[in-house]
Amino acid sequence: MKTASGRSAARVLFLILIVGLWEFAIRAAHIPTYVIPAPSEVWNRLSLGFQQGFLLEYTRVTAVEIVLGYLVGVILGFGIAVLIVQYFAVDFFLYPIIISINAVPKIAISPLLIIWVGTGLESKVLIAALTAFFPLLVSVVTGLRLVEISQVRLMRAAGATKWQVFRMVALPNALPTIFGGLQVAIVLSVIGAVVGEFVGASSGLGYYILFANARLDTASMFAGFVLLALIGTFLSQAVVRTGRKVVFWREIDKMAQV
Amino acid sequence: MKISTTSKIVSLFTVAALGLLPLNSSSAAGKIETVRFALPVAVPDGGQVWAYVPQWADMFKSEGVKVEIIYNNGGGAALTQVASGKADFAINNPQALINAVGQGLPVVGIATVIPRQIYGVYVLPGSPIKTYADLKGKKVGISAPTSGVYPFSQAAFAEKGLDWKTDITYVTTGSGAPQLVALTKGTIDAVATQETSIASFAAQGTTVRQLPPTSVQNDPADLIVANKDFVKDHRDLTIRFARAVIRGIVYANLHPDKALDAFQYEFPQSAVGLSDAENLSIIKSRIDSTTKASTQKSWGDIPLAGYQHVMDLGVKFGSITTAQDLTKVFDTSMLVDIQDFDIRTPNIVSGGGASVAAKPLAPAATPTKSEVKKSGDTCTKVGATAKTSAGKTLKCQKVSGKLVLR
């Protein structure tokens, strides 16, 4: 597969093959739809749902929760990470507390969060933010601590302040690691938003999935999974592509190796 | 599996946490039209006829009340909302209510919406289990130990001479498809679950046989729960709200097909995936549970003797911490006013009553909320047209066996 479009075509064909096999298997084995639905049933749910309009709305709601939660978690994680790296007191006192709190699964504390914050948009954003926050925090701290000694020495020889070293050398060096964390965080934001919806919601894909589950409408649940996967993939790709643009010097390296 | 300690700890913790939270300001005296109604389910499953029917049929509206429905993951959460003032009303089971009152929470039951048990014990048609005695040594599936099915089954088994601790094994299956699969695959020998689940199993092609109901079946169940202070400050509003709920229940009993319309209107995704008949069977199973019982003189009555029995059993099996004075748990004083409507035409507001805006609703064949429709709304005649709010013309067509506007 030499060309990009050739590769995409191969992937699409493979997908079609899988879906076809799945459809065949369900029909041949007469598996009840509430155990595993056939792709045709899932498609039926998707098309009707979008025709009627509610599925678009649910997708929009969950996507908003994910993106907002992600932004909040990332900004918070980044800010605290910088403080941890620059100030020993923060590292010594605050970081261990954060690690302990994070060890508690979000699923366990989300009912409490809902009690405190309610079942509106804020609770989902909060849970998504909390889930995304930690991997981002760790990746920023790790990245910033990857010291490129020669560069730091260069900066010191030029008389740079601690913050100049941070801004001009530590931060750019940390970017590849940080983008790794950003990628993990976006996927976790999806999980967080859905977990939040599971605990109490009146809209969104998590709500849609639970609603279907109560009625054994597994095909609709799968439709919800498909949409969530699409959202997650789209956002993840967005982060990866942004990462490539920002950490551009790695790309030039690849070209220069010719 | 002792759940009372767990629920005790959880309740104490939440009460402690709530003690730090400011009460919502909407308990201030004055003219308030919006109330918050907390339901004990994270996501509606069609069983909440006491909410979506009065909502859709404008019964709340006709009583001058605007209702914001809040979904909660479980009854505990819903009750907590009311106790803390984050919600004004909830639907909840009597065991949780009695426990809450025992902890000093300001909650009270004001009307009964389910005057019988919704649960039962079921087996597959070909199962060798015919009586409760056959359950000895077998596995019984329940959705979760926090569900009301748990105290129900403990009492039912005890009545039939089974010790729930030693004679049977409870298996937590979750609800929905996992529970059905557990039954059909034989992971469990019997399932104890609610009527709506049974109806949804049938909709998926699996019918089950019910073990003959015990006398526990007649014990009353869920009620409308209110915040005590809210009732004190807004007694009239409380009455109007509860009356709308009871009217909705009566209406659903009289016209189950309208209840279906209400459900599909409030939850458009329900029309996709299950046919109308299947949806109706699920809703009707719940409606039947709300029908006025022989222990009730009028709709919504609170059968105190029945609740006494519930409390005795609960204390015996541990789902209720300590017995309470039932006059403190229930407030029957508002029932007369709540029941002040014509049960033959519950969707028409009676001329009497306090400051109720008398707004007769036309008992039309298909009550419309407004003349403006949107794509996906149900219609009755193929080829009929309607307009959207943007002025676009929609035509009634058959889509996947349903009549919808497109």
Place this chain on the structure above:
Amino acid sequence: MTQNSEPVNYVGIKNLTVTYQPKKGSPVEALQDFSLDISKGEFVSVVGASGCGKSTLLNVVGGLLGATGGEVLLDGTPVRGPRRDVGIVFQSPVLLPWLTVLSNALLVPKIQRLDKEKHKARALELLEMVGLSGYEDKYPSELSGGMQQRVSVVRALVADPALLLMDEPFGALDALTREQLNVDLQNIWMKTGKTIIFITHSVTEAVFLGSRVVVMGTRPGRLLEDISIDLSHPRLLSGMSSPEFGKYSDRVRDLLGVGPVSNENSAAAKHL
């Protein structure tokens, strides 16, 4: 001996001692009682075997390392930390890969918040001097090793420091590039008149570039001899084969104990 017009010692190193404690074993004397005076505008090559303390010497003069004993004076003031009037070129160019060549060159003015326009003009001028005009907007990974090192020389010179310290700057490059850069460096020195301390392993490089060659011994690091190179400027590469050049190189190699320099002097290895 060529003397500069100003007789005042620009760099005064007095009895410099640097001792450090390694993880295992006894303290090591990297530099022992090292003294050296350098006048303004001189090109001083420092040559010695590994471990002779030449890098330590450079780090102390540059203010990156503290002395255990003795002191270093620059233009009369003692060195206490990195200074504005000192530029350093390391063996590895250490260009920041996310900045363009020009931005890399302008690193010091950016950090010290100096006049942007003035230094930008200077940077472009210097880039031209090293033969890199047209490369301002390229990124370091698009340049060869030799070109990157040239940029780092420009970077060291942009803020117009009076003293330039160079720590084996061409050591990682191939011999041909190295020779070319030697010529270019001489060029820059002659045009700018900077005082340069140039550390190297290469005897020929030291003699070619330096107006003086300071030979250092190892363990402990100390001054062996300070040789004045009396060859006229500009020096050509072809001059490396002249007998005068050879005599200076021989002397240095002799001091360092490198190879039999001549049959009579192999005993000079005793110096080390």
